[in-house]
Amino acid sequence: MNLLEIVFEKLKTIFEAKFSNSFNNNRISLFNFSKNSTSLFEIRGGNRLSLDLTHANPEEKKQVKEKIIDYATQIEKEAFLVNPSLITIKKVKENLPDEAEQKLLEFYKDKLTPEMYTALEASIVVRNAFKRKEDIKELKQSIAKKHPSWGNNLCNMVSEGYFDDYFKNLYLNMFKDESFDIRAYQRNVESTVKSLPFTVFVTKYKSYEELSGEVRFKLSNLKKYGTGKLLIHGIGYENIITTQKLGEEYKSEVTDIKIDINQSKTIITSTLTF
């Protein structure tokens, strides 16, 4: 006898004459119907048997808990969830990190703060759901709600691949410094994620013209609405040269340019103030 059959047998025992055999083979949902309804059982959504607990007496409720819910959760080790979460967890399960993404997470596990690491994992789930054209609003909001100052930015940066490449290279280059401290890396990641709206990342995947256009576009917007600064990040010799070249190009449009380069001369942050 499968669990569904067992549950129906138990329902028959608890509710006797109130239960009809025609209810068999439906999923089961516990429900409160409208106040006008007097039904204990109702078929909803085609194949879902709904049981309205407001029409069950205290002894029947006790038996539903002990004979059905506890049986499912304790004996059958099942998760008993509210319907919206039941839908969400199915979506989450389908979009859990694949093997390659697991390897990426393994790289970051002992490097990011635990909060940032779990948010990275969640953002990968969001990215996977987005790739499958699923609605990601609720999942993304959940990350932003827990981490208001950086959750949304992190989600966007994961979707754009910054954790596949940029932050990995940042770690590998910072690690070369004699004075390397993992907390400095964690601070760098967090501040970079927080500053996403006023940041340009120099990478080999973008041409100089594209990068220059991005700097021009962000400078223009930030002068109207922004914080008065734009950060340009680069890792590696060629990207350092490109970052410096961008600073040269836009120096007449800003009031100050501050350049920070690490000890090994592999990481640059150029801060344009205006």
Added chain:
Amino acid sequence: MKLSILSFDESAKEQILDLYGKTIDEEGYIVETDNPKQRVLTPKGEEILFEEWAGVHKGSEAFIKSDIFSLIELAKRLE
């Protein structure tokens, strides 16, 4: 672990909590009915707002929150 063929609607959440001997305090957190000062915690020790409550696994031992972080942990354990 599996997802149950049993589920409950938002409209029945309070009734289900009642079956577990829990209720909601003035601030919206789930508490023990017979000791309303004692808030129910997730296995990670987090208090649970009624609106964030997703359900139960392992009997009454584990109340689950509905945020993505809690659901990922649960989803990893599903068959």
